[in-house]
Amino acid sequence: MQDALPDTVIPRRAGSQALRLSGRLPGAALPRLSAAFRQVEALRVDLVFSEAGTDRVLVTGQAQTRVRARCQRCLEEFEMGINADIEVEFGLPDAVSAHAREVLTGLDDKLLLSEFLEDELLLGAPMTTLHEAGDCYPPGAIEEAEELPPARRNPFGDLTKLLGNKD
Numbered sequence: 001m002q003d004a005l006p007d008t009v010i011p012r013r014a015g016s017q018a019l020r021l022s023g024r025l026p027g028a029a030l031p032r033l034s035a036a037f038r039q040v041e042a043l044r045v046d047l048v049f050s051e052a053g054t055d056r057v058l059v060t061g062q063a064q065t066r067v068r069a070r071c072q073r074c075l076e077e078f079e080m081g082i083n084a085d086i087e088v089e090f091g092l093p094d095a096v097s098a099h100a101r102e103v104l105t106g107l108d109d110k111l112l113l114s115e116f117l118e119d120e121l122l123l124g125a126p127m128t129t130l131h132e133a134g135d136c137y138p139p140g141a142i143e144e145a146e147e148l149p150p151a152r153r154n155p156f157g158d159l160t161k162l163l164g165n166k167d
């Protein structure tokens with residue numbers, strides 16, 4: 001398997017060639033993703049370009065990686081996967097998808113692959129990073145839960161207390 005991906009592709013040309021891209025992108029190529037999450041492995045990419053009618057190219061595939069993030073409930077770091085299922089059309093300006101897909105202009109422009117993948121990954125990334133519900137508790141939550149009935153507990157109150165109480 002070839003690991004090197006091209007930096008750029010031209011969607012129209014890639015579509016007419018039925019180009020298939022498979023490989024890895026290092027975290028250094030994905031600065032926005034790296035700023036939000038600590039990547040623990042290279043991004044695995046699998047993309048297929050195909051013609052989808054006149055002036056239309058369909059790109060499908062997947063991009064996936066694993067990152068370390070801090071759980072906002074228990075404040076421990078944990079590892080999680082970030083995956084993007086990609087299904088995007090490239091068309092001319094003002095093009096509208098007949099299949100309710102995202103349509104990007106730039107059919108004949110150089111597409112910077114890393115930027116495109118980063119956009120798709122960040123769209124699919126969670127806004128908040130948390131362990132599964134019930135898998136963890138805020139530090140000190142168990143003693144507190146005995147003092148207060150659940151309805152009166154305010155999760156932001158807990159957070160404020162934690163933030164003001166770093167030692």
Ligand SMILES: [Zn+2]
Pocket residue numbers: 071072073074075076130131135136137
């Ligand atoms: Zn947690």
